Amino acid sequence: MQIMLEQLQEMRNKLMESFAGLSDQQLNQAPDPGGWSIAQVLHHLQQIESYFISLVNKALSEPGQRAEERDLSQVTDRTKKRKSPIEPSSEFKSREELVSRLNDSRGKVIAVLNKTDPGTLLDKSIFHPAFGMLSLKQTLEFIGSHELRHIGQIEEIKQYLRG
Template sequence: MNKFVNDNLYETRNNLVKEIVLLSDDQLNSKPDMNMWSIAQVCHHLVLVEEASIKAIAWGLKESDRTQKERKNIHFILLDRTKKIKAPKIVEPDVESFEVPQIIDLLNDSRKKLMAFLSTIEDKSILEEKSVKHPSLGELPLDQWIEQIYLHEQRHIEQIIEIKLLLDVKH
């Protein structure tokens, strides 16, 4: 994995934790509107997406016939928040309440799993050669599956900032 992607995974996760670490459990679990997720649910969704991405990449590495050369402009797609993307059922968050340290532990655990998994891939160039269908983005090269993790997280950090404003949480 290249340094740029690694740095973005690290930096984005740090930015996410900074947004939530000082929240009370009430703020973490409050919904500004019944049709919106709480900040806890957004974070739980990010954990589920990261874990599902590991499974998808692992599956894609095992497949022999999934080759794809076409790369997508996933930065543009994921960072354009004017277009709502419905979360597939498999990555919908729990409705139960979470505590701040619990959410941070879940985020840390999923990131450790991702980094441990990626460290097992000896020939990283294979990530550009194989692809797996992404539920929202379509057929996606495996290296872009890794990129979509931090881009998706950046998208949701913006959502968390909006939720905090709606809840009138001070930065």
């Protein structure tokens, strides 16, 4: 559990560093029509994290089944595009609001990790739209990998902002 907590914190630190120094205006500037702004990427990450942690909490309160380990390495591959089931709004969001939302959803993840026996995370599973049945452990690993994927997207958007 400690290793997973450290990995998630490392990803979150990288995420926070990825948009450090950008103004609210820059955070909300989309690279092109139909493209996501950094604020939308951050909002999306918070929404996905909140969605999956709600599924994990639900699964923890019910009888479960063990899922086979899946290869999650493709999560970080930005050449493989997927339509997100959770689209962020294009409404203007301040850095303060975005950081608060991210901290809130991560706090829920940490609470689950702190209260749950590691074996339970392997013995219960949820349905993931892209991977099928995932153990709760792999679901939490997905959250970190998903964040890493979008750090790459943020770096691409920053290149656009620099012109």
